[in-house]
Amino acid sequence: MxxxxxxxxxxxxxxxxxxxxxxxxxxxxxxxxxxxxxxxxxxxxxxxxKSEATPAEESQIGQASASILLGAAPLVQDREIQTYVNQLGGLLARQTGRKDINWRFGVINSSNVNAFAAPDGYVFITKGLLRTVNDEAELAGVLAHEIAHVVKRHYLIAMRKKDTTGALTNLAATSAKTAGVKGSELAADPLANVAQNMYSSGLDKGDEYEADRLGVVYATRAGYDPYGLPRVLNLYATKAGSNGFELLFSTHPSPQDRLAELDKAMGDKLTAYEARSVSDSKAFQQIRNKAGRVPDPRR
Structure with missing residues (x-):
């Protein structure tokens, strides 16, 4: 029930x-x-x-959202790949100044090219994205973009806007009445519906633009080439209509628009960082090649 x-x-x-x-x-x-x-x-x-969820409520919403993403495709069953992405994600997350988020990164076994985040510190990239980006700075830019969504609570706010069933209100009420009692099973279905609707329709353009700007900042702070994310957006622009990119283009603003907005924000302010930044690593290339050999999950 x-x-x-x-x-x-x-x-x-x-x-x-x-x-x-x-x-x-x-x-x-x-x-x-x-x-x-x-x-x-x-x-x-x-x-x-309340305008914001409590930490316990946000954790429950994050779990339901992550379950939706992992229900579509499981995690890649490779410890080396998952450890690498968690270490890189952890480095980038430390640049946000947020010590109250329990960050968890994962690679989903899907050939589609995409990345997702969920409330309470969940960040996922697909196997298809990992083997499509060219260097570590590009991967860092994508991860930092998703980290920014979590920091700014874009997914949580979007779910509140799209919640036409009262599922999040129900969750708040349950949490208030049953403090200390797990309610994940009770709220799983309505929460899953809200999360599914949100991921199907995507975030507002303003959220994506803000995550692009902050993603560049976080990646640069971590020592990566600030132009990693713009290169990925340029790659997206050349792949419109290509197999594996369909979901990405259906839920995001056009890469051309995102590049234009980033150009306004960046200008030449970060050019000085480019020469002394990290663009690639041997570890990334090894992991990228390994991801390319991972078979799709059995149906």
Missing amino acids: TLSNQPKFRHAATLAAIVLLAGCTEQLRKAGIDENSLKAAGAVATSMS
């Missing part, structure tokens, strides 16, 4: 809506609503009115 079908939850959520509208609880007491129900409704109302 999903959250929306729980009679007790519907009662608390209805009370919460009344609390939000009324601004007080005295009339509810006069109507015979008991004190425990009022406290629960008050907690739900507080959660419903």
Whole structure:
């Protein structure tokens, strides 16, 4: 049974809506609503009115979102590939100044060329992307772009905007009423639907442009060629309509638009970093070649 079908939850959520509208609880007491129900409704109302999720709620949303991504294709079963990407991702994540995020990076066994992130520090790239980028600076630029989405909570905010079923409100209410109790099974289905809708439609253009700008900054701070991400965008521009790139182009602004926005932001400000930055490594080329030999998952 999903959250929306729980009679007790519907009662608390209805009370919460009344609390939000009324601004007080005295009339509810006069109507015979008991004190425990009022406290629960008050907690739900507080959660419903918050602009941001609590860490526990964000963790639950992140898990549901990551499950959607891994449900489409599993992780590559290769420890060396996964360790390499986690080490590179960790280096880039440290440039954000955020020490409160539990970062987790993974390579999905899909030949499509794409990258994804989810709330609470999940970042995934596809096997197809890993074997398509040319050097480590390009991979760093893509990972840094996805890291920026997490730091700025773009996916979480997008899910709130696209949540027409109240799944995130339901999650907040459940968390308020059952503090310390795991509710992932209870909220899995409605959360999965919200996440699926968000990944199918993609983020706003403004979010993508902001992640591009911050991605360049994070990669440069880590010592990588600042033009790694622009080179990837230029590669995308040449691959429009190519096999494996379809999903990427359906959920992102055009690479030409992203390049134009990055050019406005970067100008020649980062040119001095280019000469003394890292563009490639032997480790990257080994991992890239290894990813090219990974078979697609069995259907």
